[in-house]
Amino acid sequence: MKHLNQQAIDQLVQTIVQEVDPETVILFGSHARGDARPDSDVDVMVIEQEPFSAQRSRRAEFSRLSAALREFPSALDILLYSREEFDYWKDSPSHVVGRAQREGKVLHVRH
Numbered sequence: 001m002k003h004l005n006q007q008a009i010d011q012l013v014q015t016i017v018q019e020v021d022p023e024t025v026i027l028f029g030s031h032a033r034g035d036a037r038p039d040s041d042v043d044v045m046v047i048e049q050e051p052f053s054a055q056r057s058r059r060a061e062f063s064r065l066s067a068a069l070r071e072f073p074s075a076l077d078i079l080l081y082s083r084e085e086f087d088y089w090k091d092s093p094s095h096v097v098g099r100a101q102r103e104g105k106v107l108h109v110r111h
Contacts, residue, residue, distance in 0.1 A: 004031055004036070004042060004074065008072075008073065008074070009027070009107065011072075012042070012044070012069070012072060012076075012107075013025055013107045013108050015065075015068050015069055015072075016044070016046055016068075016069075016108070017108060018068070019064055019065055019068045020046065020048065020061055020064065020065060021110070022046045022047055022048050022049075022108070022110065023047050023048060023049045023083055023109070023110050024045075024046075024086075024106060024108065024109050024110070025044060025045070025046055025047075025106070025107045025108035026044070026045040026047070026100050026104040026105065026106055026107065027042070027043070027044055027104060027105045027107050028043045028044075028045060028099060028103055028104035028105070029041075029042075029043030029077075029103075031043065032103055032104050032105045033103055041074065041075040041076060042072075042076050042077065043077045043079075043100075044076060044077070044078050044079070044107075045078075045079045045086075045096075045097070045100045045104065046079070046080050046081070047081050047082070047083055047086045048061070048080065048082055048083065049082075049083050049110075050082065050083075051082040051084055051085075052080075052082055058080050062078065062080055065078055065080075079096065079100075081097060085097070086101075
């Protein structure tokens with residue numbers, strides 16, 4: 001995988017917003033830190049306002065995003081969290097949410 005350019009990032013965010021209308025989208029991991037290698041995946045955290053439920057499952061949201069992003073030119077690691085879950089874990093020194101909070105780059109915030 002080549003280094004992500006701004007056009008690829010913009011297309012990624014646009015697709016995520018169109019599919020699930022998230023509250024926040026965060027790029028984290030090696031691409032956010034600037035130390036991605038050619039084989040690095042793209043780590044994206046998608047934060048949704050409402051909690052997941054039987055009527056709106058995390059699995060269904062993930063499947064919808066995966067289908068919409070299947071043509072993205074890089075391997076993606078998409079993590080979905082509700083705002084409640086994110087707020088619970090954001091100060092954790094070891095949880096992935098805490099790492100995304102500290103090192104991530106916010107790509108989208110719903111206004």
